[in-house]
Every structure is written in structure tokens, then in C-alpha cells.
Amino acid sequence: MALNDYTTKRDFEKTPEPKPGEASEQGGLRFVVHKHAARAMHYDLRLELEGTLKSWAVPKGPSLDPSSKRLAVQVEDHPLEYRDFEGVIPEDNYGAGSVIIWDRGVYHHPTTRDELQSRTRLLEGFRRGDMKFVLEGEKLHGEFALVKTAKDGTSWLLIKKKDGSADTEDVLRQNRSVVSHKTLEEVLEAEAGKPFAVKKSNQIRIHEAVESGDLEGVPVQPMPRDMQPMLASSIREPFNDPEWVFEVKWDGYRAIAEIRQGSASLTSRNGISFVKKFSPLVASLRKFGFDAVLDGEVVVVDDQGRPDFQAVQQYDALQGGHLIYYVFDLLHFQGYDLTHVPLIRRKALLKKVLPALPGIRLSDHIEKDGVAYFALAREKGLEGIVAKYGRSVYEAGTRTRQWLKIKTRLTQEAVIAGFTEPGGGRQHIGALVLGAYVSDELAFIGHVGSGFSAKDLESIGKMLASRVVRECPFRIEPATNAPVTWVKPELVCEVAFSGWTGEHALRHPVFLRLRDDKNAHDALMEKDSSDADEHGSGKE
Numbered sequence: 001m002a003l004n005d006y007t008t009k010r011d012f013e014k015t016p017e018p019k020p021g022e023a024s025e026q027g028g029l030r031f032v033v034h035k036h037a038a039r040a041m042h043y044d045l046r047l048e049l050e051g052t053l054k055s056w057a058v059p060k061g062p063s064l065d066p067s068s069k070r071l072a073v074q075v076e077d078h079p080l081e082y083r084d085f086e087g088v089i090p091e092d093n094y095g096a097g098s099v100i101i102w103d104r105g106v107y108h109h110p111t112t113r114d115e116l117q118s119r120t121r122l123l124e125g126f127r128r129g130d131m132k133f134v135l136e137g138e139k140l141h142g143e144f145a146l147v148k149t150a151k152d153g154t155s156w157l158l159i160k161k162k163d164g165s166a167d168t169e170d171v172l173r174q175n176r177s178v179v180s181h182k183t184l185e186e187v188l189e190a191e192a193g194k195p196f197a198v199k200k201s202n203q204i205r206i207h208e209a210v211e212s213g214d215l216e217g218v219p220v221q222p223m224p225r226d227m228q229p230m231l232a233s234s235i236r237e238p239f240n241d242p243e244w245v246f247e248v249k250w251d252g253y254r255a256i257a258e259i260r261q262g263s264a265s266l267t268s269r270n271g272i273s274f275v276k277k278f279s280p281l282v283a284s285l286r287k288f289g290f291d292a293v294l295d296g297e298v299v300v301v302d303d304q305g306r307p308d309f310q311a312v313q314q315y316d317a318l319q320g321g322h323l324i325y326y327v328f329d330l331l332h333f334q335g336y337d338l339t340h341v342p343l344i345r346r347k348a349l350l351k352k353v354l355p356a357l358p359g360i361r362l363s364d365h366i367e368k369d370g371v372a373y374f375a376l377a378r379e380k381g382l383e384g385i386v387a388k389y390g391r392s393v394y395e396a397g398t399r400t401r402q403w404l405k406i407k408t409r410l411t412q413e414a415v416i417a418g419f420t421e422p423g424g425g426r427q428h429i430g431a432l433v434l435g436a437y438v439s440d441e442l443a444f445i446g447h448v449g450s451g452f453s454a455k456d457l458e459s460i461g462k463m464l465a466s467r468v469v470r471e472c473p474f475r476i477e478p479a480t481n482a483p484v485t486w487v488k489p490e491l492v493c494e495v496a497f498s499g500w501t502g503e504h505a506l507r508h509p510v511f512l513r514l515r516d517d518k519n520a521h522d523a524l525m526e527k528d529s530s531d532a533d534e535h536g537s538g539k540e
Helices: 003-008 080-084 115-128 184-191 194-211 279-285 309-313 343-353 370-379 454-465
Strands: 030-037 041-049 052-058 070-078 087-089 097-108 130-137 141-148 155-160 231-234 241-248 253-260 263-268 292-301 322-333 360-362 365-368 384-389 399-407 411-420 432-438 441-448 484-486 492-496 510-514
Touching: 003 070, 030 080, 030 130, 030 184, 030 194, 041 070, 041 080, 041 115, 041 194, 052 080, 052 155, 087 184, 097 184, 097 194, 115 130, 184 194, 194 343, 241 343, 241 370, 253 322, 263 279, 279 322, 279 360, 292 309, 309 510, 322 343, 370 384, 411 441, 411 454, 432 492
Parallel strands: 231 399, 322 360
Antiparallel strands: 030 041, 030 097, 041 052, 052 070, 070 155, 087 097, 097 130, 130 141, 141 155, 241 365, 241 384, 253 263, 253 292, 292 322, 384 399, 411 432, 411 484, 411 492, 432 441, 492 510
């Protein structure tokens, strides 16, 4: 292929790629392998011959494993000056994206090191479609062959010969330039405009994750639908442990995101769709560029980053605050089922691939120092922290002791089982009669009469009026200090309290809020057992 193919595809006023010039062939036959984040990620093998760089696009990259035959599609010849090119081809240009010099060196024919004889024999092999050569690069070494297939005029196979340089280790995990020592993403961030850099970075991260070995041994499975989140058990005291990681306990709505072929869903832990309620987040999820299942928390934060649960409950696009989906787990990625991969590996992969998009944030973690992290959460007025065993697998729909929540104040989710009549100047309802599940039985845990706003009393009163029943929802009707109107045990609220009485009732409860994101059976009695050795090794 002549260099006019190269020049007609490029506008040198707009691309930094070199024009054909008068570069010398002296100094031995040279080769270069470019790694190129174009429309599709690929590697370009370029061999100096006939005064140009004969070039092949290798979609899966070169390999040192003789059993791995890689497709190599011959493309237009490139000028010798291209041996030194590294940078960013701007958007809307041919081959737009970042380029690094992944490897380079000299090469020769297997039968001779003489440059003139090598040129002759290499050219003969190229013309008959069976080209053998020895690479002496920084990453690639030993004998290779390019063999033309009968499929079409441009398809070849790149094959490594069995020799002392053969290796089954994946050489593509070495992802930095041999010149600048930068990755494709680092070159992109340094030289490209922000919108183009963001778009391309997402593509690069996906590709790098697959090449890095992070998915080695991970099974390929169809993406699950309607996955249930893994749940944490409660303990009272924080702890330090090098095998555990610690995250912020966000005060919002737990949500599972499914991204599938450009469409996205966002669903609460009890199966309620958040697609309309949090449409800006769903719009960002649709731009991910890969299929995945994510676990995280939808939060509305103020300008200081403090979460506001009432704001997320009442969120719509016209209200203040910053709507954020804090992602803390990656359960499925590009066809790979990650649920049996240790948490610490899932988190490392998530950090690599999570794109920078509006409203999407990584919920990061620290290792080992849970006591100090808990103290910081308390100081910042946060709800608490979550401790997770670093080697834990993801047990969908299960409450486990491999994940532990530690709150900065005692709170309990409770089922509203009934209400008393208001007294004095109060309207709508008096106190709420509360229950929580112990195994499959609803147990009475007391009643709460403080913490309500006038708006709370009115809205809760209306919701309860339509749920009135004659029968007490508890197996044994509890003794109360006022007549009770019983209701269907469907609504869940959250209360703060100072401790438990000897009769297993809440001490000094204060109403905090309704939890419309929780099912009644999610309200489990969270009485802590002894904190000593609770976390142990993370095993059940």
C-alpha cells in the first residue's frame, strides 16, 4: 500500500500525526507496536520495510504464547516518522483517540542478522504472504510469523514460534508506553479536551480491566435480573482489623443498577423502580458504555457533602441539593459474574472501570482502621460506617455477619402496627405502636409519641386511616397505656432510641422518618449481641 493512502485519510492541519518526510532507513530494521484507543481498541504492529512501515491492526494484541494465533488486519503503510509518534489524535479525525508506543526495537529475518540479506528475505516472505521475523524489543522477543489467510486480501495471522522467548503469561498486562511510561488514559488526560477525554477514558478502562488479569478465573454467566442486595448485620462498637474494609454508611436509598446494552434500571431493595424518581442518575447510567450490575446508595447531599434523607425522599428535579449514586460494589461486568469474587477484588475492578459521569461517584473505603474511621463519621454527623470482610463473596438477598453496620446513634426500623388517639391540642394521631420481626414473628417493641412534625402527623394519619383492621397484628396483644386502633402491618418507620428495656422494648424512642424503601419484613429487631469477637475472621 502506498503512502498516498496514509495522506488522503488525514488532515495534517488537524492531527499531530507526522507527514511523510525523508526519515532514514539506516541503523537497522526497526519495528514499533502502537496501542491505540480508536473507535475500537487495538494494537498496531509496524515493520520497517521498503522505505515505509508495513502496518497491521491486531485487535487482541500480540502474544508470546505459541498456541495463541492473533488476527492481524493489514492497513495502509505508514511513514517511517510514525515510529516516534505518541499522543492524541483529536476527535472527528481518522483514528481519533490516544496512542502510545507500547513496544519498539529492531527486527531481522530468522536466518540472518545481515541487514541487506534480512531486507531481501523479509520482503520475499511479505510478498508471498508468509513472513517470518525475529523481534528484539522491550516486551516482545523471539521469532514470529505473519501468515496471510485465504479469507480476503488483508487478513493475516500473527503467530509466536516455540522458542526460548515463548511464554504463557499475558504480556498485554504491561500497559505502559516504553517511551513516556504513560498509559493510554494518562496520555489522553494530558492532551485531550475534557468531553472527548471522558468518552475515551470509559472505553480505555473497560479494555484495560479485561487485559489486566482482574477477570482471570471469573465465570462467564448471563446477567441476572432483579438482583436483591446483600444486607449487613448490626453491631454497636467499631473495631480495627487488617482483613476488613470500612465505608461510609450513607443515609439514603439502597439501589441496584442494571446496565444492559445502553438501557438502565435503578431499583430499590424492595423492588420499587427509581427510573422516574431519579431520572438524572438513570440518564448517566445509560452512558456507561458497558453492561454491569452495580450496588450502591442514592443520596442527596448539601454543599458540604452531608446527606439529607428527607431530601432524597422528596427529591424531584426542581429541588436543591446534589443527587448522587454512591457505588460501592460491582456484581456483574461485561458478561462476567463477580458475585463469588472476593470483595477486595470487586472493589479494585470497580475503581478502574467506573466512569466519571454526572451524579455517579465511587463510595471509597479504608482498610484496617475502623475505630478512627467511625470517630470521623461521628464528628462529621454521618449515620455511621459499614465494615466488610475483604474476602467476602456477594450473598444476594442475605443478611450476613461478613458485612456489619455500626451506627453513630442507635436506630431501629419498625413496623407500624397501630396508633393511639391524639390528646391535648395534638391532631390526627397520638403515639405509634411499633413492632419488629424476630425470625418470622412480629414482636411488640413499644410505642413512640415524640419527634413528629405537624406535617408528619397529618400524612401518617392519612396513610393509617386506610389500613385500619380489627385484629391485633401481634400474636399476643400487648398491654398499652391507651386504647389502640390496629392497622395492617405494612408501613415502616425509623426511630432513634437510647437502649432496650428488660422487656425488649425501645427506651426513649424518637420518631425519625418513614422508610418507604423498606418492606415490613425488612424491619428486623437489631438487638446487638456481645461485640467481642463478633467480626472474627469474617466467617459465619
